[in-house]
Amino acid sequence: MPMNIEDYAMIGDCHTAALIGRDGSIDWLCLPRFDSASTFGALLGTEDHGRWLLAPADPVIETSRSYLGTTFTLVTRWVTESGEVEVTELMPHGDRRADLIRRVRGIRGTVTMRQEVRIRFGYADAMPWVRQVQEKGGHAIIAVAGPDAVVIRGPKLTASNHAHESEFAVSQGDTVDISLTWYPSHRVAPPRPDVDTAIEQTTAWWTDWAASCTHRADRYEDAALRSLLVLRALTHEDTGGIVAAATTSLPEQWGGVRNWDYRFVWLRDASSTLDALLGRGFLSEAATWRRWLLRAIAGDPGDIQIMYGLGG
Template sequence: MALHIEDYALIGDCHTAALVGRDGSIDWLCLPRFDSSSAFAALLGDDDDGRWSLRPDDDDATATRRYLDDTFVLVTTWTTRTGVVEVTEFMPFGDRRADLVRRVRGVRGSVPMRQELQIRYGYGATVPWVRQIGHDDAHVLLATAGPDSIVVRGPRLQPADHRHGSRFTVDADSTVDLTLTWYPSHRQPPAPPHVDAVLDETVAWWRHWAAGDATEGRYADAVHRSLLVLRALTHEDTRGIAAAATTSLPEDPGGERNWDYRYVWLRDASLTLAALLAHGFRDEADGWKHWLLRAIAGDPADVQIMYGLAGERELPERTLDHLAGYEGSRPVRVGNGAYTQYQGDVFGEVLAALHDARELGVEENADSWSLQRALLAYVEEHWQDPDNGIWEMRGPRRHFTHSRAMIWAAFDRGVAAVEEFGLEGPVERWRGLRDRVREEIETQGYDPVRNTFRQHYDTDEVDASLLVLPQIGFCKPTDPRMLGTVAAIEHDLRTGPDGLLLRYRTTAGFDGLSGSEHPFLACSFWLVEQYAASGRIEDAERLMDTLVGFANDVGMLSEEYDVEHGRQIGNTPQALSHLTLVTAADAIRRARGEAGPGIRTREAQNDGTTRSTTGEGERAGAPD
């Protein structure tokens, strides 16, 4: 049976990732990419669906774990009755191979170890052809099915009922290496990795990347780890940014709200880019811009809300009926049917992120500005269309206020590109459309009786996504309408003793799904940002302390949090949770007047337009 979600740690090579449980079992690994089919899928079923367990042969052994500083090299220290061992686990970075290394080092005494290996391709559906090809001094096991092969090296594995296992003993100051490498089955097995060399190279690469972040202050550790998580979810070659490393971890255990998040949402990727840019990671902007140009090349009418990691357009959704699901949550889904939806807000998010890049000195080129003009031309034609909204409602399309505000932001950034950066475009037309969208929102997206913005034009319900309006410059955080909206959100959407936010009230029946869900962490981080920006700094820090405390022992956050049972829920690690943690911490630092990253914000003015402002804590050397 799978562990609680917070009991897993991620190791990855920026191509894919494995989830390692506290019990020493790797229960999730897709090869060779995040969105490939899995070789280990016990996370969504049971042991027979694939896993690789490595731990002391002592059921009373205890473990503590940590990452080597600024890396995704996981070190687990096991203490047993006979001694202590360290298990160092990582996926080598930069070798363009799908390798996984598990090094066991004796620390004290003598510790018997055991491993159990069940490789099941195709999300647990396919038992491979397994054979031993090694000799006494080099034990090698091959597992092949269809296009996939895995070679495992280490202590000799013995077969038993369609699985393999071994026992070996590690003494003090001795080391035993176990390695797994995926390769296309039509090729010869690759040579084993040189563990010392790839470990040193992997640690050096992560630490070099992490050195670009100079975050300080109360939440520096949480921000730093969150930035690392965002980079771990960014594909090394394509630069597509996965929304999470998993599929079908439920929003409602036992229910149907189980989705595949291993793809690139334009929204989440844009927001991730903005968070990385604000902390000085400009190379990520160039890589993502190239990904964007490739992915949405062609007719802007064909733009999708999400793509595969390399820009694949077809992401058909299907169910895996042979898998029992995490804690019985079915169906288990791969692919995501939401790729066919229209969500107007993504245009605003993309254009806002690219504008942030301009403001932080990332060079604009003719191709990227041409792309942005093409997107704006499409928005000009379709700005009045209803959509499915940020939460991918599987009901009828509506005029969601958040989506309408992001359409406003798209035109606003187009105007700013011309007025502030001298780029060419029909600025008068964009300005006029920006004003028309604003007028529409202020009349149809606002409820004067409750003094709140609405979830959509046909309801009096509120939605946590309305907290984004001040962040994009549509209104000031202290605008009376915004304060009224916050009060309504606090009244309608807060739950549990810590006051966490639901996305919306599922009982209102707008999303076309049965069941309910738990508080969505990103929404509560948005509330932190709103509190900080509107002067409620103590409230912001109180809620921020609670949210940061939900991270597990290695700093990972999933999508939602079950306040009743005190556990993480949903896909993990969730990019949106981590990026909103970063922006919430930055907002608190600005509110406190502390030195911080070079962040520009779009501030609403009295005439309904916006201007760029820089907080007191702009990083030295940031462009004017």
């Protein structure tokens, strides 16, 4: 079952975003855009609606996690009786791909990690055809359904009850890289991502963006800057459209009727985002959104809508 929304952390590449639970499960991910159908949709249902779990196989004594500085690189540490492990997760920015990277690093002792992948394209409407692939760099599975395909590279996954699972040991000093890449199913799978380069470049991009903030909030600086980072992550890199949220169909209150899809550009919400960004000196994002708006209302500005798609 999905957890409380506050127990999820978001990572993103300014094209889409993933929600990762404290238990190590990616329960929401739409690829390749915010408004694409879900690949992992357990957030709105059960694990059978798609998820990607990566966590210690043994009981966890302690869990801690935080973002790396002013970035969307999420670092989680788990402590078990046998040791301690760290998982670094991010979606690389600027590589024009749809990648998600999970790097596992042993801190002390030896920890057995468990991985469970349930790929469900189209809001869990499409059960993919999955096949094993042996690549030069290691093991991989490729899942295909309709126009969508993903390749997951890392420790060998074995099919079990409509899922793919693996267990692997990580000792102090060991590093295990796992990656997921979406691509159109009629094309050849993209090459394995360079994890070191992806972490370095993505960390630098987010850090540089945050450093360009011209006004500081003093007492609430960390919270204010993290909020600005979220707003930037929800701004589509190509179109300039700003989605109201990375999710859909979450009720404003339990049992309520307001279960909107906020992966659209709601003009009211986007205007508030622009106000926050402009007040901190982020002029480029405002100019890009203005161009998006002019395209969206072109031809009939007198009949402006309350919301538009990412493309206008």
